[in-house]
Amino acid sequence: MFEFLEPAFMQRALLAAFVVGLCAPLVGIFLVQRRLSLMGDGLGHIALTGVALGFLLQTNPVLTAVIVASIGAIVVELIRSYGKTSGDVALAVLFYGGIAGGVLLIGLSAKQSNVNLLSYLFGSLTTVSRSDILIILSLAVIVFFATLALRKSLFALCHDSEFAQVSGIPTKALSIFLAVLTAVTVTIAMRVVGLLLVSALMIIPVASAQQIGKSFSGTRILASVIGALTASAGVISSFYLDLAPGALIVVLVISVFVITISATALNSRVKLSKQIS
Amino acid sequence: MHYPGRVALDSVSIEIEKSSVVAILGPNASGKTTFVRACLSLAPIYAGQVKLFGQDIKDFKEKNRIGYVPQRLHEGVGMPATVFEVVESGRLSRGWFRRFNKEDFEKINHAIEVVGLTDVCHNSINNLSGGQYQRSLIARALASEPDILFLDEPTAGVDLETQNVFANALKHLVEGGTTILLVSHDLGPLRALINRAIMFREGKIDYDGPPEPEALDRHIFHDHPHTSTPSNRSSIL
Numbered sequence: 001m002f003e004f005l006e007p008a009f010m011q012r013a014l015l016a017a018f019v020v021g022l023c024a025p026l027v028g029i030f031l032v033q034r035r036l037s038l039m040g041d042g043l044g045h046i047a048l049t050g051v052a053l054g055f056l057l058q059t060n061p062v063l064t065a066v067i068v069a070s071i072g073a074i075v076v077e078l079i080r081s082y083g084k085t086s087g088d089v090a091l092a093v094l095f096y097g098g099i100a101g102g103v104l105l106i107g108l109s110a111k112q113s114n115v116n117l118l119s120y121l122f123g124s125l126t127t128v129s130r131s132d133i134l135i136i137l138s139l140a141v142i143v144f145f146a147t148l149a150l151r152k153s154l155f156a157l158c159h160d161s162e163f164a165q166v167s168g169i170p171t172k173a174l175s176i177f178l179a180v181l182t183a184v185t186v187t188i189a190m191r192v193v194g195l196l197l198v199s200a201l202m203i204i205p206v207a208s209a210q211q212i213g214k215s216f217s218g219t220r221i222l223a224s225v226i227g228a229l230t231a232s233a234g235v236i237s238s239f240y241l242d243l244a245p246g247a248l249i250v251v252l253v254i255s256v257f258v259i260t261i262s263a264t265a266l267n268s269r270v271k272l273s274k275q276i277s
Numbered sequence: 278m279h280y281p282g283r284v285a286l287d288s289v290s291i292e293i294e295k296s297s298v299v300a301i302l303g304p305n306a307s308g309k310t311t312f313v314r315a316c317l318s319l320a321p322i323y324a325g326q327v328k329l330f331g332q333d334i335k336d337f338k339e340k341n342r343i344g345y346v347p348q349r350l351h352e353g354v355g356m357p358a359t360v361f362e363v364v365e366s367g368r369l370s371r372g373w374f375r376r377f378n379k380e381d382f383e384k385i386n387h388a389i390e391v392v393g394l395t396d397v398c399h400n401s402i403n404n405l406s407g408g409q410y411q412r413s414l415i416a417r418a419l420a421s422e423p424d425i426l427f428l429d430e431p432t433a434g435v436d437l438e439t440q441n442v443f444a445n446a447l448k449h450l451v452e453g454g455t456t457i458l459l460v461s462h463d464l465g466p467l468r469a470l471i472n473r474a475i476m477f478r479e480g481k482i483d484y485d486g487p488p489e490p491e492a493l494d495r496h497i498f499h500d501h502p503h504t505s506t507p508s509n510r511s512s513i514l
Contacts (some may be wrong), residue, residue, distance in 0.1 A: 152365065155366060159363065159366065163366070164366075165319065166317050166370075167421070210357050213357045214399075215359045216356070216362050217362070
């Protein structure tokens, strides 16, 4: 009945995609409200250096990517908060430095070719190993519970950062923590959709849910459900269509966004015409 | 206090008595908002000291004793959130990393009731009028049950109904002994509550005393006698 579940690699791929799809919007919702939608994209660039470092040190690239991306996230947040020069220029230097660092380090790693790097750039779900799954699940649990425990404080920070500061919420520490959570999410998602597409899974389910949700908590849950369902559907579709799962997931997420935005616009028009008549 | 190229507040020494209602008045760029932001540690102080309840602001930890209603909120606009969720964030000053209990929810609901938003408390803030949204921000400040409330132009650009609701909410707080610092261009229905007026001009105190219209007139208009008309006089106090 479920022949796509028969191969062991598909079971691992589906589990990874479901967990990442569930967790990515939980962080993404705070980035969208803070107008930092492309933060995940930038940290993805930095994570590439971490991946290449993993190849060079012959250790698990997911682990080195988490460490490098987290350090990068802290630097980015500090530049954003304290930087006296133009913040976006400083961030651009860091992001492109991340890509360049990745390419250079992979060149130094004799046994690895650029093909390996491509699997991290565009995702390679079918090559997710048992140790990858363990790392992804452990980090996803941290992301899930951290965003759950801090949701009210993070909401206050996003809605009105000055009020949050006056209320005694440690806004700077919380902003750095959010940046690190973003880095962690980027690295767990890179095996699923790839570093170049990672932001899509964090941001677009949130943009879709915002069309429907009235409350912040409702939008958060809906975004997470959209993320989990589209990621799972993308993996299953890739099994039958023999296409890249990462790209399929992103196309599905965008399709859901287009449907929700069209349905919301239509619904508003119908309501308006009813009121007029 | 200074901004690049100019001093924003200079030689300002103010002591606010408990349970007083103080109006901070003055023309644009006179230092009103900077004064409030300095009191809340939102603006850096280069010389001098701000004390809250006898304690230096830098060491002050009892954040739940401070309430703040900002001038105009641009951040968070368009965010999916209900009135309840916005007001709820006001209780975080009593502990930002904890589970809310029954008392928290009672206080949140009470604050929403005081500003007359009970009927729309589960509506999206994006569907509220400007006045209703401002009322939700006032409820957020009330939810923490502050001992001192800072208000920066809280009724600027809102309808008369909101101004009246706001005046009733403040009256309720004043009766409970809350100290209020109110920055305003147009006091409207709030004028009856004020018992002290401080006038700023070019970063300095120009007048500090009872809110007598005649006294304020002298200080507001002595440099610009041609602007002293009955209509703009009443708009200030």
